[in-house]
Amino acid sequence: MENTKLVKLVLADGTEIEGKSFGAYTASAGEVVFSTAMTGYPENLTDPSFRGQILVLTYPMVGNYGVPMEQIEQDISSALESSQVHISGLVVSYYSEEYNHWNASQSLSEWLAAHDIPGIYDVDTRFLTKKLREEGAMLGKIVTPDHDIPLHDPNEDNLVAQVSVDGVKHYGSGKHKIVLVDCGVKNNIIRCLLERDVELTRVPWDYDFNQLDYDGLFLSNGPGDPTTCEKTIGHLRTALAGDKPIFGICLGIQLMGLACGGSTYKLKYGHRSHNQPVRQLGTNKCYVTSQNHGFAVDMKNLPAEWEGLFENLNDGTCEGIRHKTKPFFAVQFHPEAAGGPVDTEYLFDDFLASVETYKSTK
Numbered sequence: 232m233e234n235t236k237l238v239k240l241v242l243a244d245g246t247e248i249e250g251k252s253f254g255a256y257t258a259s260a261g262e263v264v265f266s267t268a269m270t271g272y273p274e275n276l277t278d279p280s281f282r283g284q285i286l287v288l289t290y291p292m293v294g295n296y297g298v299p300m301e302q303i304e305q306d307i308s309s310a311l312e313s314s315q316v317h318i319s320g321l322v323v324s325y326y327s328e329e330y331n332h333w334n335a336s337q338s339l340s341e342w343l344a345a346h347d348i349p350g351i352y353d354v355d356t357r358f359l360t361k362k363l364r365e366e367g368a369m370l371g372k373i374v375t376p377d378h379d380i381p382l383h384d385p386n387e388d389n390l391v392a393q394v395s396v397d398g399v400k401h402y403g404s405g406k407h408k409i410v411l412v413d414c415g416v417k418n419n420i421i422r423c424l425l426e427r428d429v430e431l432t433r434v435p436w437d438y439d440f441n442q443l444d445y446d447g448l449f450l451s452n453g454p455g456d457p458t459t460c461e462k463t464i465g466h467l468r469t470a471l472a473g474d475k476p477i478f479g480i481c482l483g484i485q486l487m488g489l490a491c492g493g494s495t496y497k498l499k500y501g502h503r504s505h506n507q508p509v510r511q512l513g514t515n516k517c518y519v520t521s522q523n524h525g526f527a528v529d530m531k532n533l534p535a536e537w538e539g540l541f542e543n544l545n546d547g548t549c550e551g552i553r554h555k556t557k558p559f560f561a562v563q564f565h566p567e568a569a570g571g572p573v574d575t576e577y578l579f580d581d582f583l584a585s586v587e588t589y590k591s592t593k
């Protein structure tokens with residue numbers, strides 16, 4: 232690496248870790264979180280749910296397959312999860328400027344620099360991750376000898392408003408009319424829905440979708456604290472009084488949990504990886520899932536008409552809920568899996584099957 236200027240990661244507890252600069256040579260603040268995923272940095276960095284976070288990758292070598300060439304198919308990127316890099320900063324152990332992949336178009340450092348996002352490498356990410364596990368995700372910043380900024384808690388911002396779509400957009404043609412509430416949707420969710428005979432209407436997070444004529448409602452993933460999405464929760468409450476099928480992923484389960492009268496809380500350090508084991512409640516079926524979240528639905532406060540659907544086998548936290556009689560369900564993990572294992576992609580089929588059933592009874 233040509234640019235080996237020394238920069239620092241400074242944590243809210245006063246810890247300072249020196250490393251070398253890659254990406255943009257600038258300062259940035261956010262919530263420091265870690266992911267143990269072994270691959271998938273292009274997908275992670277463009278996942279809008281990472282907005283405002285400084286991401287520590289525990290996999291020891293990062294960058295060696297570069298950043299994919301983007302192609303726009305059906306109005307969305309073929310290779311990435313959105314059109315922006317959403318993290319506030321990247322922390323890695325060994326950074327490889329050299330890359331090799333059939334579809335790579337640039338190095339990770341070039342890409343980060345183009346998006347004005349700083350990276351720091353040569354960091355003991357094992358020490359850092361142990362610290363975040365023991366003390367919890369904490370605020371931090373990447374600073375250089377020439378740039379400094381104050382710490383900032385992204386969970387105080389309405390991050391969803393920053394990443395949601397500007398206006399209503401339409402995709403595809405198919406027999407089922409699905410409304411997608413975009414709180415920061417990953418492109419692979421759009422791809423998974425469009426593969427299933429769907430005409431998709433993507434609406435902003437605060438749009439009153441109850442005025443639309445649709446067969447099924449989808450609630451997307453998204454960044455930050457779910458309680459900041461009061462408008463979405465209000466509209467969702469109206470939809471929950473009806474009986475059209477609803478499916479939510481990640482932030483979507485948290486919004487559903489809040490709209491039905493339950494509550495959410497912040498996890499100590501969250502789940503960010505591609506190998507989170509979950510069990511379908513009432514069965515011995517287990518799945519390996521892709522996850523990226525810092526909040527969770529509190530099973531203790533779920534209203535009587537609702538029940539748990541999946542639990543996390545590492546820590547017993549809620550990974551899915553459903554209504555006992557109506558076709559409403561949501562999961563905390565990512566069935567669209569970009570990146571990660573595709574074990575639970577069948578949940579999109581379950582959603583469309585419930586749409587089919589609902590329409591056949593009308």
Ligand SMILES: NC(=O)CC[C@H](N)C(=O)O
Pocket residue numbers: 280451452453454455456457480481482483523524525526527
């Ligand atoms: N990926 C997501 O949708 C994340 C949801 C929420 N922002 C959380 O961190 O828990």
